[in-house]
């Protein structure tokens with residue numbers, strides 16, 4: 687039952703997802719969450735390893751767009767400074783914005799990866815849209831009360847997920 691919420695892939699950092707890996711999986715486009723996935727919640731800073739990773743994906747022909755539930759005022763300065771496309775107010779886990787964004791990038795849902803740190807927002811959105819999903823642990827410690835609540839609800843899913851991974855090794 688909890689398996690319904692498992693991500694397809696799990697990485698310790700977004701920048702570990704290489705273009706080679708994506709190509710081998712038949713993935714042509716990445717829709718990435720911003721807050722706590724690429725930078726801390728509400729931060730405008732982009733650490734060098736993340737900046738290098740975003741540049742490398744795009745240089746190697748992987749289409750990329752930030753897909754965020756946050757407001758345009760938060761997303762736009764960050765994305766403009768870093769040359770990134772963006773979809774604000776995405777209403778994840780609903781799938782409409784994810785599907786429209788993938789289409790804009792010229793990728794089918796099955797060729798698209800949805801990357802994020804929250805199961806009931808990002809991962810569920812990718813699943814609802816028929817995309818593959820990659821989860822990363824949240825970068826920052828600062829969280830709103832609502833996010834802290836969602837992380838608390840996520841706990842049993844993560845516990846079951848990591849228990850199963852340990853058994854598979």
Ligand SMILES: [Mg+2]
Pocket residue numbers: 719720721722723802803804
């Ligand atoms: Mg997030």
